[in-house]
Each structure stands twice: as structure tokens, then as C-alpha cells.
Amino acid sequence: MxxxxxxxxxxxxxxxxxxxxxxxxxxxxxxxxxxxxxxxxxxxxxxxxxxxxxxxxxxxxxDEQPTETLKNHRKKYPDVSRKIPVIVVGAGPAGLFAALTLIENGMKPILIERGKDVKARKFDIAQINRDHIVNPDSNYCFGEGGAGTYSDGKLYTRSTKRGNVNEILSVLVSHGADEDILIDSHPHIGTDKLPAIVGAMRQTILDAGGEIYFNRRITDIIVQNGKIKAVEDKGGNRYEAPAVILATGHSARDIYELLHRKGIALEAKSFALGVRAEHPQALIDSIQYHHSPRDPYLPAAPYSLVKQIEGRGVFSFCMCPGGIIVPAATEARQVVVNGMSNSRRNSPFANSGIVVQIDPSDIAHLSEYGPFAGLEFQRRIEEACWLAAGARQSAPAQRISDFTKGVTSSNLPECSYHPGIISAPLHEILPPFISGRLQEAFLQFDKNMKGYHTAEAVILGTESRTSSPIRIPRNAETLEHIGLQGLYPCGEGAGYSGGIVSSALDGVNCAQAVVKKYR
Ligand SMILES: Cc1cc2nc3c(=O)[nH]c(=O)nc-3n(C[C@H](O)[C@H](O)[C@H](O)COP(=O)(O)OP(=O)(O)OC[C@H]3O[C@@H](n4cnc5c(N)ncnc54)[C@H](O)[C@@H]3O)c2cc1C
Structure with missing residues (x-):
């Protein structure tokens, strides 16, 4: 039975x-x-x-044995070395899963990545934390594995309608992730384990005859008769194929500029921006689990908060229990924060982005920038944070209770952010339509989680890369760009996903669309 x-x-x-x-x-x-x-x-x-x-x-x-084997099997990846090539730009979750799906379906991926391989990338990440130097091609967002690698590795998604989430998780398991992710309601991998998994995925692609190139930033797109013909990297190397999956992530601002220069349509979309809040994990445990210290067999407690404030959503984003805050800038002269954690989630801090939804109408004063208004808005706040932090990768910070009162903090609590924090008036650095909503939201969050609004918690600026302010429009059925044949805008940078799993799903979907048309 x-x-x-x-x-x-x-x-x-x-x-x-x-x-x-x-x-x-x-x-x-x-x-x-x-x-x-x-x-x-x-x-x-x-x-x-x-x-x-x-x-x-x-x-x-x-009283009976199962009739079929229940274990997940490793997919079959045939030799594609002599098959039709497809260019995939960007080796983040979208690009990697697109490459694997192409192989499964008998096409040969040529994966081109501006950053370094996952191991070499570690040195550049250490350099940001230690020396405040940001390499524009190798950082927390750029490099093999994309923005998802040096992250929390949370694998939950709301976009279950976009595809088979279990299949994404199974592929991760077959490349070394713990089988627990297949059953946990909030699966996560951890930044200590992700690099090996990404490395194993690279090996699968190479073993099947796919090609992978690191340190090759794509800087040009060659178009002929309304069709994409090739892409070119900064060293002048040209890669030709009938189709290009463009999965460059939301921080590749130069790619948006390139498309615009080439007359390839882009459009503005809503996005979100705010701060990253950090509390002692023990406080979050005591609120969520009603006990402190928590039962040693329980994981560090997460939370999820959302409020509507004056017609805009204010919500927690990418919450990292037992995690640390990291510098996620991709260029000099900007401070961008994000969060990550290791598999054991054992830091004494809990952090989360707390962001305000922004519609293009909120930034109408930047309309002269056309589809780039959102990027310009992000850029100005990121630079203001960099200046407020002393032109370094330190982050401007304020106690939550001072932020809601509108006063600069006279001192700051301990914080996980390695480059250091500097007291600054975030309530003034952020535009009033954002800081006002955040102030109200922190007070209201305290009604859901008593003790959340506290002087023990600190906020850092700015959490600006939660989603792309630009969409690269594509046909809803064929997934091909609306104006350029052979171009498949894919993943978070194209505006069709948010997070590791939904980006991976979009990679699978784009690859399947390419297979349907070009194999
Ligand atoms: C610190 C941090 C923590 C995060 N934590 C989580 C989490 O726990 N869970 C979660 O779901 N999401 C998390 N995210 C978000 C998640 O990483 C992204 O949603 C996801 O990686 C997007 O996937 P993508 O493949 O579309 O783009 P990306 O991951 O951004 O990948 C794009 C790739 O394209 C490359 N590229 C860019 N321009 C070029 C070019 N011109 N030529 C060649 N290559 C180029 C980049 O180097 C990059 O490797 C986190 C992000 C960060 C920064």
C-alpha cells in the first residue's frame, strides 16, 4: 500500500x-x-x-516495495562537439542552465563570460573587502556562476508556473548539492558549497563538447539583415552562431548601452530600491521561535515582511538568516550592498534587503534618460552612498530607530559588513519618497514582529540591485527579441526573472525556444 x-x-x-x-x-x-x-x-x-x-x-x-526507482537520476548530456553552435553570453544561473539544456537537446553551447572562473574570482572578492578595490569584470556579481555564486544560495521561488523547479534542484543535486534541497520548503545551499557545484556544471559542459571562455567581455553585436550574426569581445574575438542567448544579469549596464547604441529595443520597467537591515540573529530567533537561545536543532530563523505604504509595496528581499552583508558594487564610485550566508548559517547576524517598489512614474524627473531613467536613479544613489562612506567600499549606516526618528546615529552597533560602516543620515541620502515609506514600514513591521524596530538593528545603503530597471522585450511565445531575430534576452538582466531558480528556469526556457527554432 x-x-x-x-x-x-x-x-x-x-x-x-x-x-x-x-x-x-x-x-x-x-x-x-x-x-x-x-x-x-x-x-x-x-x-x-x-x-x-x-x-x-x-x-x-x-508491506510493499516501490515499483519504480525514486532517486533522481543524472540527466544525459550527449557529445555535442560537432553540433550546431549557440552562443550564450553570461555564466550566471540563466546562462549555465541554458547551456546544459542546449546540450541535453543536441546543440553546442559556446558560453562567454566577462569574469573569471569561480576560484580565481575569490581573490577579487577578497580585494573588495580588504582594499576597497572593485574589478569591473570580477566581483560579487560578475564571474563564473554569476551573482548567484557568492550568495546565500536560497533556492525558493514564487515562479513555479515558469517551469519545473524540481528539475532545477535535481540538476544542482547531480552536481553536488545536498539532497535535502529536494525536500526543504526553504532550500538553500550556502556560499561555501556553491563554487564547487558551479565548477561541476562547467565540467559537464566541457565534457559534452561545449566551449567556455572566461575573461571575455562582449562589447559588440553584429547584425545583418535584421538577424544577429555574431558577437565580439573586448579583445576583438568574434563568435558566430545563428542564435545568441543574452544572459548578462541586471548589473551589466554596458550591455544595455550597447543594445541602445545598436538600435535594439529596450524598455523601462518597475524595480525596487532601499537598504539592507541587520539584526542580531538571537533577536530574530526569539521573535520567530518564541525562545532565545533557539533550540540547537533549529535553523537560524528567517522572516518575510511586506506592507503597502502610500500605494507602493515595501518588502523584505533576499533575507539571509545567520548571514553577512557584502559589498556588491560592480564599478568604482558606487556602494551597493547585498547579503549572503554559508551552508550552516551560523553568523550571529540576520540581514535582509528592505526595499520600496519604484514605478517609472516615480522617477519622471529623469525622463530625459528614456529607458535608462531607472539606471540613472540607481547610479545617483549608489554614488551618494559611496561619497557618504568616505569614497570607499565602507557603507553609510544608521540605527533603525534613529532612521525612523530622522537623526544621524551617534554610534553604531556591531555589523557583519567587512569593509566597515560609517554613520550617515540615510533618511536624507535616500529620496523622500523612499525614505518616508521605509520609515513607516519599519514602524509597521514591528506590529508583525514585536522587537523588529529596535536600536540594536542597523541599516546600510544601498540595496539597489534587487531587480533590473530595464526590460529587453521579447516575443512571449518564441522568446526571441521583438526586433532582432536570433537574439534571446534571458534571465534577470532581460527583466524576466529574479533570483537563482527563476533565472535558471528562464535559461532552460530560452534554450528550449532556441532548440525549437534552430536545431
Ligand atoms: C550577494 C548576492 C546574494 C544573492 N543571494 C541570492 C539568494 O540567496 N537566492 C537567490 O535566489 N538569489 C540571490 N541573489 C540574486 C541572484 O544571484 C540573481 O537573481 C541571479 O544570479 C540572476 O541570474 P542571471 O543568470 O540572470 O544573471 P547573473 O547571475 O547576474 O549572471 C550574469 C553573468 O553575465 C556576465 N556578464 C555580464 N556582462 C557580460 C558581458 N558583457 N560579456 C560576457 N559576460 C557578461 C556576468 O559576469 C555574470 O556572470 C543574490 C545576488 C547577490 C549579488
């Missing part, structure tokens, strides 16, 4: 899979030996009551 059932267990029990059969057997009033196979389906934290529990849903085979 096959049965799907969910039970609640203590956090300790949940960490001991060898005891799961007994726990299910106990609930079903049967001998554990009658459960011939247990296939865990989903694990989630239930913190609604004072006694925090783990809910485990599983498929049980009672």
Missing part, C-alpha cells in the same frame, strides 16, 4: 532520518518493519505555537 502522510516531530528527531520510519509507524499504529520504503517529500518549520515543530511529509510504502 502506498500512503502520503505528514507528521510533526521535534527539531532533534527531524535531524535523525534513521528514526523517521518509527515516528511514522507510531502515528499509524503499525510495526516500523512494515514500512518497506520511506520517500521524504517535504520538510518545513512550523513556528506557529510556542513549541516549534518540524513537519515532515513523506510517501510510505507499507
Amino acid at each position: 502506498r500512503k502520503e502522510i505528514e507528521i510533526a516531530m521535534t527539531p532533534k528527531q527531524a535531524t535523525e532520518p534513521s528514526g523517521w520510519k518509527s515516528a511514522f509507524a507510531h502515528i499509524l499504529h503499525i510495526q516500523p518493519g512494515r514500512i518497506k520504503h520511506l520517500n521524504p517529500l517535504q520538510k518545513s518549520v512550523d513556528a506557529r505555537s510556542n513549541k516549534v515543530k518540524i513537519r515532515l511529509k513523506a510517501e510510505l510504502f507499507i
